[in-house]
Amino acid sequence: MSSSSDEENAGNFFLGMILETAKIVAEMEEDGEDEETSQPRTRVAALNRDREGAYERLAGDYFSKNYVYTNEQFGCRFQMSRQLFVRIANDLANYDDFFTLRYDGRGRRGFTTFQKCTSPLCQLAYGTASDSWNESLTMSERMSWGCLYEFFKGIVNLYRKVYLRRPTKKDIGKLYTFHEETHGFPGMLGSIDCTHWQWCNCPVAWCDQYMSGDIGYPSIILEAACSQDLWIWHALFGVVGSNNDLNLLTRSHVFDDIDSSFMLNGVSYKHGYYLADDTYPSYTAMVKTIPELSDEKRKKMFAKWQELARRDVERLFDVIKAKWGIIQQPAHAFEPKKVRYIMYACLILQT
Known part of the structure; x- marks a missing residue:
């Protein structure tokens, strides 16, 4: 009889501890909700980037019929010929949908294939930070770094067995x-x-x-x-x-x-x-x-x-x-x- 009563007392003790802990956690959650409601959550406002205008400027400078910069200037800036750049961009677009022009869930225009290839090549050639081309390509640091990694990954998977x-x-x-x-x-x-x-x-x-x-x-x-x-x-x-x-x-x-x-x-x-x-x-x-x-x-x-x-x-x-x-x-x-x-x-x- 004494052993059964001891086990019952121990069970009641642990049950009381669990209930007390649950009560404390519930009070803490209520206090947290009150603090969150008193301080409204703020988000960083999205920048109004003119992605389409940036692509038109990029295409007019390098890839249109009446491009501004010569082949020698293109080679100095991208460390490759214009024809090779276009070939790599087309191969990457066929290899991975990441390098194609897409729209997000709100219908906002994304970046084109040339923009997604220009950013990593500029970082590769000059060794600059990911956000250094924000003004010319209107591309955020996170997107530039994503393009850089996907560009390297695509180059290796596409051409390693050949070159x-x-x-x-x-x-x-x-x-x-x-x-x-x-x-x-x-x-x-x-x-x-x-x-x-x-x-x-x-x-x-x-x-x-x-x-x-x-x-x-x-x-x-x-x-x-x-x-x-x-x-x-x-x-x-x-x-x-x-x-x-x-x-x-x-x-x-x-x-x-x-x-x-x-x-x-x-x-x-x-x-x-x-x-x-x-x-x-x-x-x-x-x-x-x-x-x-x-x-x-x-x-x-x-x-x-x-x-x-x-x-x-x-x-x-x-x-x-x-x-x-x-x-x-x-x-x-x-x-x-x-x-x-x-x-x-x-x-x-x-x-």
Whole structure:
């Protein structure tokens, strides 16, 4: 009897606590409703943007029959020809309805395909903030950032398999011939190297794995291999900055699925080779400067030609940074996936 009475008292106690808590919560909600009703809710007034007028000015300056700015001026501002811009805009409009002209639920006119492509290209070329083109395109910061991300995503999904593809047997033969005639290295596939892109908005919990001791800030590594004419046929971006050139090769696919056999002086070699700096491991597919050689004159001559030919990939990094201002600055995206889209899109547009 005593145990049953104790259980009944405990149940009554917990029931009373629940009822008391519910009463307190109800009183708090009533007080909150009184405060909300006494202070009316205000919303930011929508700006009266002349989107149609902005498109007419944009079309009159660049895309009409009697456009104002010449092809040279267009190329300087957009880092591409007018024909290429129109082609990319049409491909994006066919790929995703986001880049088409749409109307919202209130019947308000949206932005056209050219407006949605002009904003990300201006941000890409000049590295400016998303709201810096508000006056000319009448586009808000949120819309500009949305266009920028969707533009990068569309470029990568549309053109990556074409412009960042692996070289075929015919392409490899052209690379061998071209590099032998240009640099004097038979069997050379290209030059390979890595560079770091600072990530200023890296989450604090990830800073240690994205930070390297010799750099001092979070970064993401880009590994690229290119030919003398800056054709990028291998690009790996997204490896955390704490890695180096040695352990980066374990994640790279630069040696995979390439039939690169060649003949030299009657001897058949199974794989071609890359020109690399001294930080890479001593693989047969990596040709570096000879550290020690009895003939000092031959050593200096080989080192000179090897370093000159190896600068192709370094020149690629400089060209990309000079052409696309967004890479000159630290990456501001909060997600690694968006940072990868930005880098791959810049590589595709460069190719």
